[in-house]
Amino acid sequence: MSEAKTLLEDVTIKFAGDSGDGMQLTGGLFTNNTALTGSDLSTFPDFPAEIRAPAGTLPGVSGFQIHFGSTEIFTPGDHFDVLVAMNSAALKSNLSRLKEGGTIIVNTDGFDKKNLRLAKYEDGANPLEDGSLDGYEVYEMAITKMTRECLAESDLGMKEKDRCKNMFVLGFLYWRYDRNMQETLDWLASKFGKKPSVLTANESVLKAGYHYGETTETFSSQFEIQAAPLAKGTYRGIMGNEALVMGLVAAGQKSGLPIFYGSYPITPASDILHGLAAHKNFGVKTFQAEDEIAAVCAAIGASYGGNIGVTGTSGPGLALKAEAVGLAMILEIPLVICNVQRGGPSTGLPTKTEQSDLLQAMYGRNGESPVPVIAAASPSDCFHVAIEACRLAVQHMTPVVLLSDGYIANGMEPWRFPKAADIEPIEVNFAPPGDGEAPFLPYLRDENHVRAWAKPGTAGLAHRIGGLEKEANTGNVSYDPANHEYMTKIRQAKVDKIAEFVPEQEIETGASSGKVLVLGWGSTYGVIQSVVRNLVAQGESVSHAHLRYLNPFPKNLEAVMGQFEKVLVPEINNGQLSKLIREKYLLNVYQYNKIQGVPIAKSELEHAIRDIL
Amino acid sequence: MSEAKTLLEDVTIKFAGDSGDGMQLTGGLFTNNTALTGSDLSTFPDFPAEIRAPAGTLPGVSGFQIHFGSTEIFTPGDHFDVLVAMNSAALKSNLSRLKEGGTIIVNTDGFDKKNLRLAKYEDGANPLEDGSLDGYEVYEMAITKMTRECLAESDLGMKEKDRCKNMFVLGFLYWRYDRNMQETLDWLASKFGKKPSVLTANESVLKAGYHYGETTETFSSQFEIQAAPLAKGTYRGIMGNEALVMGLVAAGQKSGLPIFYGSYPITPASDILHGLAAHKNFGVKTFQAEDEIAAVCAAIGASYGGNIGVTGTSGPGLALKAEAVGLAMILEIPLVICNVQRGGPSTGLPTKTEQSDLLQAMYGRNGESPVPVIAAASPSDCFHVAIEACRLAVQHMTPVVLLSDGYIANGMEPWRFPKAADIEPIEVNFAPPGDGEAPFLPYLRDENHVRAWAKPGTAGLAHRIGGLEKEANTGNVSYDPANHEYMTKIRQAKVDKIAEFVPEQEIETGASSGKVLVLGWGSTYGVIQSVVRNLVAQGESVSHAHLRYLNPFPKNLEAVMGQFEKVLVPEINNGQLSKLIREKYLLNVYQYNKIQGVPIAKSELEHAIRDIL
Amino acid sequence: MSTELKTNGQAPALKAKDFATDQDVRWCPGCGDYSILKQVQSVMAELGLNKDEVVVISGIGCSSRFPYYMETYGMHSIHGRAPAFASGLKLSNPDLSVWMITGDGDGFSIGGNHLLHVLRRNLDINLLVFNNQIYGLTKGQYSPTSEVNKKTKSTPMGSLDHPINPGAFAMGADASFVARSMDRDPKHLKSMLHRANAHRGTSFVEIYQNCNIFNDGAFFAFTEKASKPDNCLFLEHGQPLVFGTERNKGIRLKDLRPQVVEIGQDEGSVSDLWIHDEKDVFKASMLARFFDDPREAGTLPRPFGVMYAVDRPTYNDQLFDQLDEAVTKMGEGDLDALIAGSRTWTID
């Protein structure tokens, strides 16, 4: 047992194994444990494509990446320091992202002939033997065997025993990073309390892994990562879709209105439906519709009835909702459309991330059909953005598109969560009952061009709405040319006016003027923050501004950009925000575009910035 | 009977009456007759909203406008010289567009109490009596009564007799413009040959109208409009949707492939379906699908099978097709999507015109999903654009959006039509049968980035295609990051490359450099031509360029625009082409936008140009 | 006539005309929609409905202009999707009386799937399908209920598609209430509207409606005096299937096939006749298949009335039960607890 602990600033670990190896659970437990140490962290799961491939194959590999450290952490890390590989396929598909000289913890039992063949290693080749891992620190452990041995006395079946092998790895890593396992033991107890033999098995294998680290001579060192200088407060780990769910629930509570969520399952948005379905005690109604069109239409129907109608989907689903969103727009009814972007076009890369639905959100409807668009920057930000989307929708009587993406949706970060009491209430004003004398004017507008929300069931307000152009004020069908122009312009003006109700654009990091402004939106937040902070620390003249409001843009955006010589827009698409900025401000922005279904790496972005510095 | 004939350069006449009064037929017959005189002309029908309103009411008014003259005519005219009003509602709803001092030909029988009330004239008010028509030349004729009298001997029922009253007006106008009626008499004979009493009735009323003009003393003058200096050749009158139909049929003939048209009825695109359905002897297949989605998917299926798959719709339908168009894009399969634009958003103004689906055509799909977009400039241009869309689709293996609009679709103009033999053939290269040895690579590309069209049924080419991202060359499903970026970029490059296969942008009128370039697209062609020619004639430094290719833009477009101090983009929308030009060229164009569901008037455009001259 | 029917012994608060708006009704003169509008307005008055609690939701089509003419809340939505809007609305506020209007194109063409799903879910909505066997609003293309070989603008050589049988479709969708009526029998139509309203669940009422412009006379065999008695089988729960001018014809099953018999003739005794049981799903499934072309000889008559009506739980009741149950089981939602989740840590 080694005594010396090496102090590290940050570490990135990738857990990789077969879909059946429990890597997501292992990663999750390790994450929770890490959070308790006060490290800042960021995680990202890396699922196989939708269908479980046969065990041991490359498409069957499931991964979980965690980056934690004593500084502020913004991304799950580009490359990992440590790769845990439970089988040959896991090693093969992850090796290229392991840092030079990095550490490999390998389950040698996953490298038999069959496994090697399934991982498509050349006949007879075995990376553990052929020197192809030279230059890495490789720790070979017969994890399956040791797990079985540890459970020799257990009355579990072989399959169940083998399922414990992830605990061995976890225990071993707890030892390596000098952790307290109590919290995990507690969790196991609560989870398997009713199945004593499963509980005991997991406990003993976890401990066995820890002890293996303690007792074996293989390892030279334990590592320690100190707490990050995070703001004081109480934290939890949060994933984007989870935060979105909580934000919607909070918006319901804070507005006093039921949330109605109409949706049709689609990766990576389905978890919003799952999450909300579990919160019926908050009065949240979920409706799994027959398709995306029915989902959004039901949400519009619910908004018409005075609930907050919300629908959620991903790219192809947003395309299907286009016509109905146009109706909500002309009806001027509240509606929130959550779009968790994934790799496109068409079915595309359904389990990968991308930012390529921005233009669709802006323009993907017939006619002149402006709607506000906002985007979440990180997992926890989904909470705030969800509330904001509901606020804008009900206070401005408009559909609002909320953009998230697969990376945010499934990524996790620590969150110093707010108290319910500190969340601003959402003021809602339904039209009061009519006196039956003066005719009710459903399309009369206030100073912000907003009409009243008149709920069916309210006395004296009976009126008809529809998708045909309407006469100003009365809402009666009108084919009058001048009226159409007026209505088209006032609907645009209403959306534009929202700029007065949203915060001005701020600089996140760096000076408010200088050489390069990196202007991001959505899930590139973490990588931009991390790179720009670094560059600023190195004395470079770089700043970071991050757009949460894509339509309308914050009213000072042009002025903010004007303070810099160059504006760089990094996006996980072929340049969609760039297009909007170019069009609106005639500004020749620099672009950095990556269209690979994966987040931008720090090194890539740093390179792109340095190129124009 | 007056002897003097006044020579006029051009005249605009508006026929207006109840939906049941046969104004479209009257207008059509008058148009055909006018064409024979060698005048140039342009027409536009002005239907009531979709449902026949009760007879005599304002929403029930149906109109037909014709502008003809001895100069080149580009628009149906802003204001009319002559208004034919068959009843009170027709007068009321059209009077504001009659020129000062214009002529009104009015059927006094349409001004009884009931008619006045239905037209919502104030109680007791009658415009024929209260002096409100002072300043116009009003010709009152008891048309209904005279028609009935003329048919006193006929054995037709009263309703059928009354249906002839439009012939009275027509005959009268034939006299007024000194026309030969023979051609109309021939037409009547062919149409009603089998119903002798109907034929006789129509003939006699037509002649009665003519004779009424000849014999009555009311009129001071006949008018004559000389032939326009049109190019020599054989002409016919053509409407946009008709031309589109013929263009598609021609594309089928010229490519040797069956046209498969999958569609779901929607105003103003339904007539394309109707037209094509009548051409089954050209091997054209029409499929009225259960909705727009099925329509486009069936068309894609047909293209997959080696037909030219075409679908047609209007705005809301295009929204519904978005997801499937994205599939066709990633499959890289030929597909033509005809979108006859109408007033939006949502159901909007279904019978009115607008150019507001350009951005939807460009960006209305999930993910990075570029497709070529082209637009017709005039009714006859639909013919050429339809062929061009098919050519681009099959030669570049891509969906192509063809934009028309309600104004072009229903407008008519004389057309010096081409000979079939002079239309360029469309070359199609299906992948040849495989030898069964070398594996077939469905996504192998040629130098233009175009893959082969491999028809099911071809020996040795069995392969699978789908909406998931595919590996370059093989087309197998691929989640590889670099491959996705490559494929995204090559799909974009393929579309961009089309710029090398389309004509360079030309100046239609005016010098190739100067003060103002008016840059139009679609149905504003006529009004821009007409105004710019006029201004040029007046010595102003104005030119007109008209975009037929909206994506990609012609490769010299920037250079063309660069020769002018200012570029003005007039559009019947809130500035959609302007956005594209601003974004692409960072050029601060001037805009003139009219969003009233009606075409831009000459005077309005002239004003807008003069403002920046 | 039941115009003066009073639902609860009190005079109706509103008259039929109170349900009419100030907008001009824009259907073609002579359109069957007028009669349906009138019957709906009178039935609402008869039911003593409060116009502030009624919502009429439609798609797109001539028929779907209906909401504009009803002085209630209303939404003229988009083509084919009315069932979804109506579902969301009902789930937002189950106290509303929701009436959905659709046409044969809106309902069975673009909207067929939503219709299928609302029927099986059984939300408490009254769903009226105006079947004129044509697309009226778009000026006369054939619709999914048009007979084969129909010549229309879009099918100059005749249509090829086998028509949808709305009753069979609704049965196939496991509707809990399936009825048929017609524009030209106001009394029958009103009684169906009363039944539909009384039914808890999605009430599917197909209404034959004459489009006198594009498909005039499509249903004359059923609606006109001379042919009606022989072609229409008016159903009454618990009564034998009898029809004909003299009510001398009946239906019985022979070898599992329905057959027309002359009552009093050879084999026709009333006691052998099929007794209508609107709760019997097997019988109703067969009845819905009485869909012969009345122009052909020896055909079965077309059933009118309630073919099927059973009680099963409504989606809306069940959803609200779950909301209550959730509170009972988990307590009122506590936002702070939700946000904090089960695992937190503190940095200080």
Added chain:
Amino acid sequence: MSTELKTNGQAPALKAKDFATDQDVRWCPGCGDYSILKQVQSVMAELGLNKDEVVVISGIGCSSRFPYYMETYGMHSIHGRAPAFASGLKLSNPDLSVWMITGDGDGFSIGGNHLLHVLRRNLDINLLVFNNQIYGLTKGQYSPTSEVNKKTKSTPMGSLDHPINPGAFAMGADASFVARSMDRDPKHLKSMLHRANAHRGTSFVEIYQNCNIFNDGAFFAFTEKASKPDNCLFLEHGQPLVFGTERNKGIRLKDLRPQVVEIGQDEGSVSDLWIHDEKDVFKASMLARFFDDPREAGTLPRPFGVMYAVDRPTYNDQLFDQLDEAVTKMGEGDLDALIAGSRTWTID
């Protein structure tokens, strides 16, 4: 077993394995889809189909990955729309053998309307619905065929929607061929595939398919040895409805309601039993309604086999007939004549 069945007296040109692609099959180990894939491949071989003339078209779902594993032409399209792609394809080239694959979600949820319309149009397509009563690909939400009160990720308190009965739906859509089979009875499945292929028109074959990950055992009552005989009613045209381990149970109609009788017992004589007639739309409509929950006592068995099969003209035949007829009537299209129209004038 009919593996070696030869359709035309000649040895099949291709073997089942010739219909397998080089792509790894990515379904979960144990998934019912494997068996279906295998049977389809063998049947194609047995039929002597030429792989260049077969096209397999699917939507999205686990089941819809099917085309990737078939060494034929294939298209993995978008969710729910496969019937439309298949229709367009068949109309582009009616000589192709078109097979459409869908799931209960793809087919009955988002795609219900297209299914309805392809069935009534009766294009000559073989349409296989893999019903696993769950959304597999999106990881386990309830589907339109899931039983009421199903607890899934999206319905933690149980689902509320009354399930679709696929057979009744297809009958309601006036399908010309309606059959049911299961993944775990390869022989029966193959015979159904043969029947489907032989039928001219849209052949609707529902296949019970076990999703061992998200809905394991959903059909065990029908597929497992012990319970199968008592719960499955295997249909044979012209034969009485008999089932049970000892084939001692039968179905007859009593008072127009189907009833299980013990053969040889009190009232049970084979001659009284319902004789299956797959051409009888009334009987088939009733058969399709045998949809009881096998876990409940006294229930009707679930029919497997061909419930309904009639000949009616296919849309594709009729469309091509019209194309021919048009040429006969109007002559081959003359482009010059078309362009010129009937009224021209000349300026010179």
